[in-house]
Amino acid sequence: MSETSTGFKREIKLFDAVMLVAGSMIGSGIFIVSADIARSVGSPGYLLLVWALTGLMTLAGALSYGELTSLMPRAGGQYVYLRESYGPMVAFLYGWTLFLVIQSGTIAAVAVAFAKFTGVLVPWFSEDNVLLDLGFLKFTTVQFLAIASIILLTLVNQQGVRNGKFIQNIFGSTKIIALFALIIFGLLLGTNAEVIELNFTNMWEPKALVPGEHYRAPLAGWALMVGVGTAMIGSLFSSDAWNNIGFSGDEIVNPKRTIVLSMAIGTTIVTILYLLINIVYLTILPLEGSPEGVDVMARGIQFASNDRVATAVAEVIGGSTATIAIAVLIMISTFGCNNGVILSAPRVYYAMAKDGLFFRNMARLNKNSVPGVALTFQCVWACLLCMSGRYGDLLDFVIFAVLLFYILTIAGIFILRRTMPDAPRPYKAIGYPFLPGLYIAMASFICLLLLMYKTEYAGAGLAIVLIGIPVYYFFKNKFQKIED
Template sequence: MESTKPSFNKSMSLLDATMLVAGSMIGSGIFIVSADIARNTGSVGWMMLIWVICGFMTLTAALTYGELSAMFPKAGGQYVYLREAYNPLVSFVFGWTFFAVIQTATIAAVGVAFAKFTAYLFPFLDEDVYLFVLGDYRVSSAQVLSIAVIVVLTSINSRGINSGKLVQTTLTLVKIVSLLLLILFGFIAFKYEVWNSNWLAADIWSLRRFHVDGTFEDYSTFGAFGAISAALVGALFSSDSWHSSSSVAGEIKNPQRNIGLSLALGTTIVTIIYILTNLMYTCVLDLHQMVNAPKDRVAMSAAQEIFGPFGITIIAVMIMISTFGCNNGIILSGARVYYSMAKDGLFFKKVGGLNKNAVPAYALWLQCLVASLWCLSGKYGDLLDMITCVVVVFYVLAVAGVIRLRYTQPHLPRPYKAFGYPFLPIMYMLMGTAFIVLMLIYKPNYTVPGILIALAGVPIFYVVNKKRNHHV
């Protein structure tokens, strides 16, 4: 009797995979984090350099991941790479952290960002409008809207890969065009006096703390390294989820070629857009305006300079489209990681199944549940700061895995070999490790809890693995 068990539908083209990468990266960060970067660096020269460093790291990691994606074109992406390069413990700790915080809290935060900017058009949806109050615990209309968005996107993705990819490709193309138009109009609204104050100042490469009252504070030598790492947090978070296409390998046409290519193309597109966007900010806003942007919304301040009062509405709509599309990509790709864990017997068995539409529906809805709980917790913002360091730890491990596999499994087919090997992978490992160490030294309150959440996966692995072996 022929099996009717559903299997993944390979319907994603190179364009779809590239838009998944770019769309998962572009959320609300590029519209906001430059304010904090400007405060930490105190000059436009260093602010731009931070974005260049971030772009270099992201592109280098993506080009290196291309080798892994061509070797192991399977659903699960980074989870699979860590398992093959190291062992099931390392991959499980990644998968656990990914499920517990990295992906689910990110979905919550992006959902709440969507709600916050929707409130510009519909004030009754603001985060200060409370629908439920019990003592100190409050639930705002923004939190409820964010959960509704997550449920809607999960429902769309549970109907099949074609539904998810249509939303993703369409919205990503819209937001790329919108950002390019914003950049264009920003350059057209070029203000010579602002540009000169930013770029012709004698202290353009001075690294210092810029306080909101307009005063500067010089760093010690060690403090300067801490400031660079603190500034990188926002940039790296804005560029995260660049590996999304690797998670849906089972649904991409010609995955050995198209995953690596989509990673390279998607990260290149976003890196160029991010650098141009920040350059545009320096055309219309001086450093003091960036640092003092209301609620750090630099893009809104820039849009007001470019379009007048109507600029706020333009940016609000852009961020709504951007965050909606970003969440769709994160939701779509994240579920495939839990699916792969379940297939290895390290997660709930039902999560390893596909529904009639050939997508991991149980994984999607379980992810939806946890992300919704993060929305209700109100702690998603804090957790994102905590996990940035952990995310880079797993990226460094995966990049190091490319070098490890060259020695441990030299005969494995490598349809694509990492660009710039071994120089670029080693550069990434050094930069990533330096970032991790500096964050642990200078921001222990943010980084140590993230490391502890990841390490909690170690005893959980042994409990789960013992049960799995018992049932074998």
């Protein structure tokens, strides 16, 4: 599209921003990851504790991060905060990792989840239905639908932020209402007295499953801390993207107030929803189960088929009809989640290009006042990841980098208070320095566990970041900063 716009349009209001925060956070994770957490900690109490600690960590991060958004409410969000705190290289490495894996990989993974659950309603969409087999690459109907959904949402967002926020408001509010309805119906219709007694009697006796065996080893001391910390990896991914609203700072009405409020409200809503949904799980399904179980009750939360805990709960509540309803809910959830991610992330690539650190065309706004070229680049790369089938591996590798950049960003609050003491801060981090320090301590502990016990993943994530160093110098030497 031609470059006819001279700037972003401020069209995102508080409700829109809350839907972007909550809608981007809620994807498919809450319906699935509790199974893996249950296998890691082996106790209802500690399952809920993992989600509670994740909520605490997310809220601490959001309430601390708000100071940076009020200080610098500009397009690019976290990229801008890192640039002002540490310089252009660290900021570029964040944007590089965001484009290469974090956002594009998330878009691919969520799109595939959307396509898989669409297959519950339309069986033609199946990983077994291969459209093209090249030997080294199989292209299935699931990948076809995933790619189609990414292209569709990209085209919608190319037409302006108003269209993107409309989609987000519809799908975001629908899935929040539907999740609350699931909680209410689950508690009213699905609760099982025997399951409640089984799960909530001696609920604080953690036992981890020994890989490859049915033996459950009691957890205590350091082993328990490791179990809880590593279990939080899945719940943290399910609660991520709360910061994406900051990427759109130049498109938000009264950004110094709206961004902070939307992150606080959105993360609170999602934290409450996630805790309540897990309570519903525990009132309907036994936590412990067997992979050889003949039905959903025998498999329990730990061994729900394909880890689809919500689907197993729906089967208990209402059979096949409820299972279809859950599939529709997950379709709505994943579609809305992807819209939020697709809308937000290109603002980072736009800011990088303005600094002369990415392809110059990405710094262009199209006639609808959105970074159209950046949206297109993101779409192409996410679609290629869908075709490769490697997005899941990349997301596993990058969690160390995700947490590392969050730590650096929150630590930037301390740096900027020293280097920019007189800059106006309409909002200051609540509980400073303790709340930001709490987030840094919790995230650092999880990074330490990743380095110690998941060295392959942490090392690969760090390698993806470090590969960006020569790329940084390439862009720095090739392009010049674009002045406003």
